[in-house]
Amino acid sequence: MRSSALQHTAQSPMPESPSPSPSVSSGEKPKTLSLPPVTTTTTFPSHNERSRIRLTAAFFALLTLGWGDGVTGTLLPYFKRDFNLSFMTSSLLFVASAVGYALGTLCVEFVTSFLGRTCFSAAKTPAVLPLPSLCRRKLQHPPASDASVLGFSIHRCRFLTLAIMSVCHSAFFMIMGSKSGFPSMLVAYAISAFSRSFILGDRSLTSLLYRNVYVCTISKRGLGYMYGSWAIGAFCAPLVCQSIIATGIRWANFYFGSLVLSAINTSLLVFAFCPTRIELLRDADFAWALLRSASPTPDAATVATKETAQASPTQSIAPILQKKISVGPRTYSAAVRKPKLWASAIFSMIYTGSESSTQGFIVIYLLSLRSANPNTVGYVTSGFWGGMAISRFLWGYLGSIVTFRQRKWIIQGCISVAFCMHLLIWFVPSFIENAVSAAVVGLVYGPIYPANISIARDLLPAEVHLVSLAIVAAFGSFGAAVFPFITGTLSTAVGPRTLPIITVSQCVAMFGLWILFPSQPPEQL
Known part of the structure; x- marks a missing residue:
């Protein structure tokens, strides 16, 4: 989790691209510079201010992302019809999403x-936007x-990240509504996924705080x-979209x-x-405190260190940040040598x-x-x-209650049930039964992906958690592109009947890996 840290080499979160040393500008020489006194206890910023409205905004943001993402399956037949697409060509939408x-x-x-990046002035409160701040800060010793x-x-x-990327995500709806052609749809899906990667914030080492860890620190069950x-x-979204299409309104x-x-x-x-004024002042105090305690630049193996004795907000069983944790080349090398990491990553894919x-x-x-x-x-x-919504909410409640062993066998049972449902979709020639089986799937x-992330956290050492979870998530993004593309390619060559064959095979592979x-x-x- 990235702290509100001064950008200098000793505190740089990524050794590959270290930030410049802290710069101090003054009309006098640096030797005579008088630093502002510490007005508050210098700690990492608290996330409890305005937590209720922020949790509501976080949940609604995810609802909006799901709204745009969940309607693809309903509209795919109309995309094929209006743009004369094959199964393989239509599956490129999933590839575009993964690329974005x-x-x-x-x-x-x-x-x-x-x-x-912010220029903290000793006499002014930092502005939210890159504009001069008119709010002066009272200091006992200017x-x-x-x-x-x-x-x-x-x-x-x-x-700024959430505001800009939410506006960027709205461009997805505008491009899709314009119905400009299939190439523009590919661009729209790439833009949607690009903005989603920032808003979700669970695919990079430094954006973990913005959404996932922020929600975890506010509510233990918030992530579920x-x-x-x-x-x-x-x-x-499919309910609304199908109802609109059934009345004769264009899908666009x-x-x-x-x-x-x-x-x-x-x-x-x-x-x-x-940000509130208190939050901005806290960031400024933290930056000045780091400047006071600035030490000589360490080697690359010890950068991005932090000491704390508090429990991990992600509720991992493994000890989290009880000692200095490095995020450098040695961490990546240690992570990729863990067989359990690759098992979890392939399972995610x-x-x-x-x-x-x-x-x-x-x-x-x-x-x-x-x-x-077609109307229903x-x-x-x-x-x-x-x-999936029902099981995700249920798992959000039970996720912090079930034990390690219970979680293992619950997910094993879920995969077994999914295997049976895919077999019914394959062999039972009934629309009603297949629809019910799809709902059961x-x-x-619902709980499979969160449980996979949890077991990866529990089984891997704390010092490789950030790198490992990024690799697991990257494999998941890759799987969400390559398997639909394979399904579309086989459907073009053989026919749509290949879908249950692929999903049954995937369930067998998941069962074997999870056990x-x-x-x-x-x-x-």
């Missing part, structure tokens, strides 16, 4: 560092004129509820109407996460591929092989996401 997410992951470090230090404001960075909000948005109008939801989301994020293939192609499968009604078949996608798929994980916590092994 990958670009966002690569850019997030640079962008967030730029947005959070420092030299124009004394300032270049630091990092986590609150300003979080606010947050992803449940995503599933609620994905559940509601659904995206134009979604701009209202996007505007509410942006307004709520701006209102909730706009298979799961996300199965989830994306099921929700993306189930409607086409039912239309082609079960003679489904889109509701099957809603059933899938509705089942969504229900049992290899230990059934006891690390300290009992």
Whole structure:
């Protein structure tokens, strides 16, 4: 988790691109510079201010993201019809989404560092936007004129990141509503995933604080509820979209109407996460305190260190940050040598591929092989996401209660049930039964991904958590692109009947990988 730290070499969070040493500007020589006194206890910024409205904004933001992401399966037959696409070509939408997410992951470090860079003046409160601040700060011993230090404001960075990327996400609805052609749709899906990588904030080492860890520190069950909000948005969107199409309205109008939801989301994020004066002053105090305690630059193996004895906000069993933790080349080397990391990463890739293939192609499968009604078949996608919403909220409540062993066997049972449901979709020629099976698949798929992240945290050493979770998430993003593309390619060559064959195979692979994980916590092994 990235602290509100002064940007100098000794505190740089990424050794690959260290920030410049702290710069102090003053009309006098640095030797005579009078630093402002510490007015508050210098600690890492508290996240409890305005927590209720911020949690509401976080949940609504995830609902908006799910709203745009969950309707793809319902509209895929209409995309094929209006743009004369094959199954393989239509599956490129999932590839475009993965590419956008990958670009966002690569850019997030640079962008967030730029947005959070702040010039802290000893006589002024730092501004939220890069504009001169008119609010002067009262000091008992005013420092030299124009004394300032270049630091990092986590609150300003979080606010600007969420505001800009929520506006960027609204461009997805605008482009899709314009119905400009299939290439523009690919761009729209890439833009949506790019902005989503920043808003979710769980794919990079430094953006963990903005959403996932922020929610975890405010509410122990908040992370499960947050992803449940995503599933609620994905559940509601196909219901609304299918109802609109059934009345004869163009599907493109659904995206134009979604701009209202996007505007509410942006307004709520701006209102909730706009930094307070106290938060900005705390960031400034922290920057000045780091300048006072600035030490000679350490070697690259000891950068990005932090000492604390408090429990991890992510509720991991493994000891978190009880000693100096480094995020450098040695950490990456240590992480990639852990077999359990690769087992969790491959499991994540298979799961996300199965989830994306099921929700993306189930409607086409039912239309082609079960003679489904085009005016009602889109509701099957809603059933899938509705089942996932129920289990995600339930897992958000139970996730902090179940033991390590119970979690292992609960997920094993979920995979077994999903395997049976995919077999029923494959062999039972009934639209009603297949629709119910798809909903049950969504229900049992809900806790699988959060449980995989949890078991990765518990089994891997604390010093490689950040790198390991980033690798697991990257594999998940890759699986969400490659498996739907494989499904679309095989459907073009053989037919849509290949969908259950692929999903059944994926369930077998998930079952085999998950059973290899230990059934006891690390300290009992």
